Amino acid sequence: MKKTTIILAAMLLVASSLFAAGAKEQAGDNSLQKALDKGKLVVGLDDSFPPMGFRNEANEIVGFDVDLAKEVCSRLGIEAVFQPIDWNAKEQELNTGNIDCIWNGFTITEDRLANMTFTSPYVSNAQVVVVKGDSPYTTLASLAGKKLGYQAGSSAAEAVDGSPEFKKSLKQIVEFKENLTGLMDLEIGGIDALVIDLLVANDNINRSGKDFKILSETLSSEDYGIGFRKGEQKLADGVWAELVAMDKDGTLAKIATQWFGADITVVGK
Template identity: 65%
Template sequence: MKKTLALCVMILAAVSLFAAGSKESGEDSSLKKIQDRGTFILGLDDTFPPMGFRNENNEIVGFDIDLAREVTKRMGVTLLLQPIDWNAKEQELNTGKIDCIWNGFTVTEERKKVVNFSEPYLENAQVAVVKTSSAVTTLADLAGKSIGLQAGSSASNAVDAAPVFKASLKGIVEFKENLTALMDLEIGGVDAVIVDLLVANDNIKRSGKDFRILDESLAPENYAIGFRKNDNALRNAVQKHLDDMAADGTMARISTTWFGADITIVGK
């Protein structure tokens, strides 16, 4: 009995030492897991043009989608697109339902605490969209008025980070999607919508709606890809492919297709 107990203790000690050694070495199986499975699951808000959205055939397309397809092609795995509730994106990531968040995902200090970001690949800004007929020309003109924004978005973070501006507002209406917020602006439910500049430009161009963007932005920002905090191997592999795509002109070509010019910042 004593011999059996001693043997068990020795085995447990060996397992603990092995686990500790693996942890200290910084190794992880995140990349191998993708390679063995043969699929890469990308989490996104599928109503976020031009980054990721559904076209007239209900297919998910967009700038980020084209980037991801090229990256996964170079990785030798199949891209799977998984629409998620944007307000619960970090939970979707950390429970393993998706392998990354890649859909106009803004880097913030708060998100850095729970997400392992790639290097930024696009610059952006949070702006206010109003009707063309609106008398509002500056952010200060929105005092006493209502704004709309997507719940859990960087627009919400930008408003929270501007306490004077936020306190001046009559109210803030949260929507599940940016497109719904812009629809509410169109019918007069809110006086302005705070949204990503790239999304605002794309919406106005595609819809032809009678909107305009204020010249004054609320906050500058960068887009990057979000991975689980300890998934360094996967993060680094994706980053290498993005670096290679920037160097060989592939990223510039994809950007020009969607934006009419190369607006990416990788390697610049």
């Protein structure tokens, strides 16, 4: 009985310590107030990632995520500032303070969750394989011995790594700095296939009218979230609260429909 009492007391002591540490960390989190005082939120993005964030013909940064960030910041009473970054160095850009968040079709993964603070998912997506319309490839297995491309440091790379047998079957993997470069290389036959986000693939095919097709097999399903520096929970919560409000008043659905023709968001669903 004594032994049980001692164990229970130890467990309570550990729990109390963890609760106190968590409360202390939350109390020391002034990330939201810091953004409000600064009057702006610096959003890191790949500015060649349509329809989430890209440059239009007037060289303006536009896109679905861009419109969401602008609306959220407007409701918070601050300015959304968009900072193009090297996607392969996105975590470094965030941790050094060059940007305040990563908001650009940013997939939530276990590794990223361990190193930064995320909002809940706001869009569901998948990693798919795009090939030329007249190519003979119809399945992942048919790409054995072929050249595959993806954006360096992207969730596409993680999806391929997460399919070791498929990866092993390939002749070569080519990394690109941007998805658009990969699509251009696919068009001229430099690679046989490109792994890319489903939403991005659909948008590119629809807008460009180029002869690409998407294989029915997907490599992985995933969720998009907004990434902040580790521990900046209050800023993440503040942004998420505005997205929830936008869902309730129909603004989120309106923005999604403008870009995708339908409400593809998962907030509140």
